[in-house]
Structure formats: structure tokens, C-alpha cells
Amino acid sequence: MPSVLIIGGGPAGLSAAIYAVRSGIQTTVTYKDGGALDKTDKIENYFGFTDVISGPELLARGQAQAKRLGAQLVQTEVTGVEYAEKGFTVKTTAGEFTADAVILATGAPRATPPIPGVRELEGRGVSYCAVCDAFFYRGKAVAVLGEGEYALEEARTLLPVAASVTLLTGGTPAPGNLPEGLHVDERPVAAVEGEDKVARVTFHTGDPLAVDGVFIAYGTAGSGDFARKLGAQLDGNKIQVGEDGATAVPGLFAAGDCTGGLLQVAKAVSDGAQAAMSAIKFVRKA
Ligand SMILES: Cc1cc2nc3c(=O)[nH]c(=O)nc-3n(C[C@H](O)[C@H](O)[C@H](O)COP(=O)(O)OP(=O)(O)OC[C@H]3O[C@@H](n4cnc5c(N)ncnc54)[C@H](O)[C@@H]3O)c2cc1C
Incomplete structure (x- = not known):
């Protein structure tokens, strides 16, 4: 059955x-938590509800509806999406899934961290995509700024290529399942510095760590x-899609x-319906 x-x-x-x-279509939803709706106290502008409804209640109803119809809901964190022989492989903390098409719906884009130098040195040593850019750091020293499963996944991609990889957790205790060879520094980062390109990370203690990439x-x-790694177009952090919800990558919506x-x-619900209709068409042709 197409998936x-x-x-x-x-x-x-x-x-x-x-x-x-x-x-x-065989349908699986992977989700980490309640997203924006979990933070929403009252909604009174969504069609069909005469009384105010809370975000968590609306979410619970949507989950129950999707489950009743036969969708599989899996609570897990997705750490990577890759092309498979046919379709995609989705890496999660609960193992790998394969699918003929993938719909990205992870909510509002993340803000760039407010660390001086990050925005200024983007594309000149600051990267958001290990799969895309690891090759440029062959035999060089790099740092990964992050503290969770996603940061470890980025580090795993860099370790076989770079001379050294240091995980900078910014004050958060490092996770337990560190890959072999990964250095860790838990001190908070004050700045990413360099003239034309990244040369070092400086900690709040004033100590520098020489790196070529962050x-x-x-x-x-x-x-x-995920979209960036698969080659889809972005406008800032927003994914560019056509009216049909399709990205520039076949099978990715x-x-x-x-x-x-x-x-x-209202817009999220409409987008979801549109992306699904396009994905259905895609998997039936594939
Ligand atoms: C405080 C607040 C009040 C709001 N009030 C209103 C209102 O009154 N009316 C209204 O219409 N809208 C309101 N909104 C906006 C509305 O909640 C969002 O527009 C809507 O929820 C967006 O839906 P979404 O599915 O795109 O993203 P979200 O609802 O944010 O869902 C994102 C999903 O992606 C999952 N996810 C993210 N990353 C991963 C990963 N790596 N692996 C697995 N899962 C992942 C999350 O766990 C979550 O399940 C409000 C938002 C906020 C924050």
C-alpha cells in the first residue's frame, strides 16, 4: 500500500x-509534543465552535479523529529525513520509518540563536546543515551548538569528515549517549568570531575555542x-511551496x-488538506 x-x-x-x-493511503504521523496548540489557552476564531475551546482540547479532538479513521500516531522526535531507494527514510528516536512521500508540518520556524556573530557569519563558517556542508570541513575543527538528539545527529554526520567535533551545550548538561570521538564543552557561548569567516567561539569565561565551522x-x-537538507527552497526559515503544498523536491510536501x-x-488545517491531496496524487503515480 502506498504510504x-x-x-x-x-x-x-x-x-x-x-x-x-x-x-x-497508509498514514503515519510522528509528533514530538502538542506544538503551538498546547500553549493556546482559548481559541474562539476557529470555524464551527460556538463556545471558546482550549488549544489542548482542539488538539485532542484532532488526534482522536485521525486515530479513529486509521492513521498511526507515533510520539517521537524526528532527527533526520533522507532519500531512500524508493521514497524517504525518516530517522526518529523510536527508530527508522520509510514512506513514499513526506509531509513536513512541524510548526513555526525556529529563530536564529541570539549569539553575536551567528547571523553575521552565516555561510562563512556558520551552517545549519551538516549533511549539506560537512564536506567543506574535511580535516578541520568544527563545533556543533546544541544539546539534544538533533545536535548529536549533526555531530554524527561531521565526525567521520572533520578533524575534531566539539558539542557546545551552552550550559545544559550533555546528553548521555555521546558518539565516540565527540568532544563536549558545556560552558555558555558568548560569541562566534572571525574576520571574513569563522575563526573561533568565545565562551562567557573569555576563553576561546579555535574552530573553522560552527x-x-x-x-x-x-x-x-529537513527541507534544506533534502534540497527544497526556503525563504529565510520558511519552506517555499506551490499552491498545491509541494516543495521543489518530488514527494516532499x-x-x-x-x-x-x-x-x-484555519490556514494550517487548509494547508494540511492540500498537502495531503497532492501527496496522494504523487504516491499513486509513483
Ligand atoms: C499562544 C498562542 C495562541 C494562539 N492563538 C490562536 C488562536 O486564537 N487562533 C488560531 O487560529 N491560532 C492561534 N495560534 C496559532 C496556532 O496555534 C498555529 O497557527 C497552529 O497550531 C499551527 O499549526 P501547525 O500544525 O503548523 O504547527 P503546530 O501546531 O505548532 O504543530 C507542530 C507539530 O510538529 C511537531 N514537531 C516539531 N518538530 C518535530 C520533530 N523534530 N519531530 C517530531 N515532531 C515535531 C510538534 O511536536 C507538533 O506536534 C496561537 C498560537 C500560540 C502560540
């Missing part, structure tokens, strides 16, 4: 799941990170806040 995997279990991802599963991988990977525009439930 679609959706990354994100907010209104965009769940709406996509409802449309995909009702068309007879890979940003805070928190959880978002749709933008995006929906909801991660595509920008109106950051509202």
Missing part, C-alpha cells in the same frame, strides 16, 4: 493525516532543517506554520 509519513501532529499534520488515511542545531530539528503566511489554525 505517507507526516512530521508534526498539530492542526496541519493531523488535517493532512485525516485526508490521506481516508483515501486509503553548526547550529539547538533543540528539535524543524521542517526547515509542507503545510502549516512552517510555510509562513497566516499563522492560524
Whole structure:
């Protein structure tokens, strides 16, 4: 049976799941948590609710609806998406999944960390994509800024290529499952510095760490990170999609806040439905 995997279990991802599963496609939703709706106290501008509804209640209803229709909901963190022989392999903390098409729906893009030098040196030693840029750091010293599973995944990509890889957790205790050969420094980072390109990271203690590259991988990977790695177009951190929800990468679709525009439930639900319809068409032809 053709399959679609959706990354994100907010209104965009769940709406996509409802449309995909009702068309007879094997549908899996991977989601880390309740996303933006979990932080929303009251919603009173969504169609059909005469009374105010809370974000968590609306989310629970969407989850129950998708499950009742037959979608598989898996609570896990996605750390990477790669091309497979046919379709995609999605790496998660609960193992790997394969799918003929993927819909990205991880919510609002992440902000760039407010560390001086990061924005200024983007593309000149500051990178957001180890798979894309590791090659440029063959035999060089690099740092990964981050503290979770996503940062470790970026470090694993860099370790076989770079001369040294240091995980900079910025004051957070390092995770337990460190890959072999990875150095760790838990001190908070004050700045990324260099003249034309990255030359060092400076800690709040004033100590420098000489590096040629800095890979940003805070928190959880978002749709933008996955899209960038697969070669889709981005406008800043927003994924560029056509009216049909398709990215420039065959079989890869995006929906909801991660595509920008109106950051509202109504738009996320509409986007999810559209991306699912396009994904259905794609997997039936594939
Ligand atoms: C405080 C607040 C109040 C709001 N009030 C309103 C309102 O009144 N009306 C309204 O219409 N809208 C409101 N919104 C906006 C609305 O909540 C969002 O527009 C909507 O939830 C976007 O849906 P989404 O599915 O794109 O993303 P989200 O709802 O953010 O869902 C993102 C999903 O992706 C998952 N995810 C992210 N990264 C990963 C990963 N690496 N692996 C696995 N899963 C991942 C998350 O766990 C989550 O399930 C509000 C938002 C906030 C924050």
C-alpha cells in the first residue's frame, strides 16, 4: 500500500493525516509534543465552535479523529529525513520509518540563536546543515551548538569528515549517549568570531575555542532543517511551496506554520488538506 509519513501532529499534520488515511493511503504521523496548540489557552476564531475551546482540547479532538479513521500516531522526535531507494527514510528516536512521500508540518520556524556573530557569519563558517556542508570541513575543527538528539545527529554526520567535533551545550548538561570521538564543552557561548569567516567561539569565561565551522542545531530539528537538507527552497526559515503544498523536491510536501503566511489554525488545517491531496496524487503515480 502506498504510504505517507507526516512530521508534526498539530492542526496541519493531523488535517493532512485525516485526508490521506481516508483515501486509503497508509498514514503515519510522528509528533514530538502538542506544538503551538498546547500553549493556546482559548481559541474562539476557529470555524464551527460556538463556545471558546482550549488549544489542548482542539488538539485532542484532532488526534482522536485521525486515530479513529486509521492513521498511526507515533510520539517521537524526528532527527533526520533522507532519500531512500524508493521514497524517504525518516530517522526518529523510536527508530527508522520509510514512506513514499513526506509531509513536513512541524510548526513555526525556529529563530536564529541570539549569539553575536551567528547571523553575521552565516555561510562563512556558520551552517545549519551538516549533511549539506560537512564536506567543506574535511580535516578541520568544527563545533556543533546544541544539546539534544538533533545536535548529536549533526555531530554524527561531521565526525567521520572533520578533524575534531566539539558539542557546545551552552550550559545544559550533555546528553548521555555521546558518539565516540565527540568532544563536549558545556560552558555558555558568548560569541562566534572571525574576520571574513569563522575563526573561533568565545565562551562567557573569555576563553576561546579555535574552530573553522560552527553548526547550529539547538533543540528539535524543524521542517526547515529537513527541507534544506533534502534540497527544497526556503525563504529565510520558511519552506517555499506551490499552491498545491509541494516543495521543489518530488514527494516532499509542507503545510502549516512552517510555510509562513497566516499563522492560524484555519490556514494550517487548509494547508494540511492540500498537502495531503497532492501527496496522494504523487504516491499513486509513483
Ligand atoms: C499562544 C498562542 C495562541 C494562539 N492563538 C490562536 C488562536 O486564537 N487562533 C488560531 O487560529 N491560532 C492561534 N495560534 C496559532 C496556532 O496555534 C498555529 O497557527 C497552529 O497550531 C499551527 O499549526 P501547525 O500544525 O503548523 O504547527 P503546530 O501546531 O505548532 O504543530 C507542530 C507539530 O510538529 C511537531 N514537531 C516539531 N518538530 C518535530 C520533530 N523534530 N519531530 C517530531 N515532531 C515535531 C510538534 O511536536 C507538533 O506536534 C496561537 C498560537 C500560540 C502560540
